[in-house]
């Protein structure tokens with residue numbers, strides 16, 4: 001970006017992206033610029049447990065869709081994304097029109113851009129050690145969960161020690177920032193404000209408050 005210095009940053013990642021930003025925060029590569037990091041709907045324990053059912057999930061997913069609207073419909077009907085407006089925006093970029101199949105017969109095939117199954121050898125590594133990294137890295141920490149994941153032992157202890165901010169939106173699905181976009185935005189804005197060192201506003205002194213109320 002050709003910035004002379006990094007401005008204050010918040011790193012935010014969803015699901016696997018949460019593991020990526022946590023790893024980056026823990027590496028310290030961005031120095032003091034990282035004010036904080038937020039992880040959306042991923043907990044090491046549940047993520048590793050879920051890996052076993054990941055292959056069957058991928059097999060149960062349609063391999064392609066006859067149209068973009070049927071793909072959007074599948075995401076909302078299966079409650080993968082519960083917010084229809086959001087699904088209309090975020091599903092189309094996940095797919096591409098596979099012309100090799102379309103030319104073989106008249107059926108159009110919208111196919112997944114990313115071959116998730118091919119990344120299987122890395123799944124375990126993505127999530128192992130995530131809770132420890134999340135607690136150890138420098139900066140404000142926010143964990144936003146949809147309520148289906150349960151805190152693992154390390155996160156539970158960290159929570160009791162007040163090491164991070166935990167927010168749960170039980171009404172949201174895994175795509176928490178899409179299902180509850182406004183609430184997520186408010187939590188993130190608030191998280192930023194509390195970690196923004198440049199705008200540190202200290203509460204008024206009790207003496208000043210008393211002076212304002214009861215001038216001497």
Ligand SMILES: *[C@@H]1O[C@H](CO)[C@@H](O)[C@H](O)[C@H]1NC(C)=O
Pocket residue numbers: 101104105106107
């Ligand atoms: C088009 O090709 C696909 C894949 O080969 C096949 O599953 C589908 O039945 C074909 N559709 C028609 C209308 O022939």
Ligand SMILES: *[C@@H]1O[C@H](CO)[C@@H](O)[C@H](O)[C@H]1NC(C)=O
Pocket residue numbers: 083084085086089178179180181182183
């Ligand atoms: C649903 O998604 C749209 C588009 O992202 C967003 O404007 C809206 O606030 C979302 N709904 C909720 C309840 O968050």
